[in-house]
Amino acid sequence: MAKKPLPKKARKPVAPAKAVKTSKKSPASYETEIRRIDREILTLINRRAGLTTEVVQLQPDLKQAVFAPLADDELLAGLETANPGPLPSSAVRGVFRHIISAARRQVRITRVAYLGPAYSYTHIAAIERFGESADLVPVSTIAAVFEEVNRSHADYGIVPIENSTDGRIVDTLDMFTRLPLRICGEVQIAIHHNLLARCPRGQISEIYSKPQALSQCREWLSKNMPQARLLEVTSTSTAAQLARDKPGAAAVASMRAAVEYDLNAVAESIQDNKNNVTRFAIIGDDETKPSGKDRTALLLQIPHKPGSLADALSAFKRHKINLTWIESFPLRGPESGYLFFLDFEGHSHDPRIKRTLAEIERIAVRLEILGSYPRSEPLN
Numbered sequence: 001m002a003k004k005p006l007p008k009k010a011r012k013p014v015a016p017a018k019a020v021k022t023s024k025k026s027p028a029s030y031e032t033e034i035r036r037i038d039r040e041i042l043t044l045i046n047r048r049a050g051l052t053t054e055v056v057q058l059q060p061d062l063k064q065a066v067f068a069p070l071a072d073d074e075l076l077a078g079l080e081t082a083n084p085g086p087l088p089s090s091a092v093r094g095v096f097r098h099i100i101s102a103a104r105r106q107v108r109i110t111r112v113a114y115l116g117p118a119y120s121y122t123h124i125a126a127i128e129r130f131g132e133s134a135d136l137v138p139v140s141t142i143a144a145v146f147e148e149v150n151r152s153h154a155d156y157g158i159v160p161i162e163n164s165t166d167g168r169i170v171d172t173l174d175m176f177t178r179l180p181l182r183i184c185g186e187v188q189i190a191i192h193h194n195l196l197a198r199c200p201r202g203q204i205s206e207i208y209s210k211p212q213a214l215s216q217c218r219e220w221l222s223k224n225m226p227q228a229r230l231l232e233v234t235s236t237s238t239a240a241q242l243a244r245d246k247p248g249a250a251a252v253a254s255m256r257a258a259v260e261y262d263l264n265a266v267a268e269s270i271q272d273n274k275n276n277v278t279r280f281a282i283i284g285d286d287e288t289k290p291s292g293k294d295r296t297a298l299l300l301q302i303p304h305k306p307g308s309l310a311d312a313l314s315a316f317k318r319h320k321i322n323l324t325w326i327e328s329f330p331l332r333g334p335e336s337g338y339l340f341f342l343d344f345e346g347h348s349h350d351p352r353i354k355r356t357l358a359e360i361e362r363i364a365v366r367l368e369i370l371g372s373y374p375r376s377e378p379l380n
Contacts, residue, residue: 033140053107070288070374073374090380098129098132112158114137121278124187130156140207142171146178147173157181160280160281162279163191165216166212167327170329176370181285188280191277192271195225196257196264199248206249208239208250209252236252245260252270271359288371288372294346294375295345295372297341297343297370298341298343299341299370300368301367304338315359318356320352321353323341323342324344345375348372351375
């Protein structure tokens, strides 16, 4: 017997397409809600600032109360984690940095010398650590930053100490051998170099920047701007000024410089190393307490004979101390030998660090702790 054909499945009725929701609010209602939120924000930021000021006033040492890098970093890291967007973390960080810096200024003005001029990368690092309400004073050389702090003309100084592409900053390390100042904090900034100009890319005949910035972009510039002359100047800010004022000129500088000098970003993030980070040292006379995630800097001179350096470094291995950086410089004058700059994880008050330094001191000609301070993470 032939099988009966199965009945065709009935087709499900197709649901009508959902209409796209459109807001029924009028522009006036948006403005009303924005004004209401603005008033709420104004009330809250003033309450936050007032509480910050009261907390600072309760501290026995006002200078250290307004310079609290560990507390600041923990706060900003927590805000970054909690930030739901759409504002980027850098914008949120800037808002809170403004509030806290202005509140602290009500109690005590912090004067900070930095390697200028304004809108250089060192200036950006100073703003990140101290905020715009601090008294930020540009000086022309790294030596001048040290001198301002040493003479008590400034509470703190900020100078570059190391770059992930170019390595050590010689002038900074040299000044630590000359003046008795400490490292009491650090800032790490992700360096994004940009080609800035007022003319189109094809009309650029000269590119200005500081030597380190040109070096960090050399491959990109060689490949993409072979027709342009590379000219060294004292800072990225000076380069931006020239790009603003001189026809056919461009600068390698930060986006902050582009805004301040009214330049266009012809090309963004042109650094050859996309993970290009500069570490800046905060110098002063503070002694920071252990935080649990510290870094210690050391100046060391050992006998100039075979095995001396190996003997000193073996102490770090025995006590399981992570040595993160070492640099050497020849001694000045007729004496033979080298000075070593070392960074390692841990605080000088930690028992393991104390034992390690005691061992090294027995063989050292010179040993100076340049400071123990909280480690920071790179900021974009």
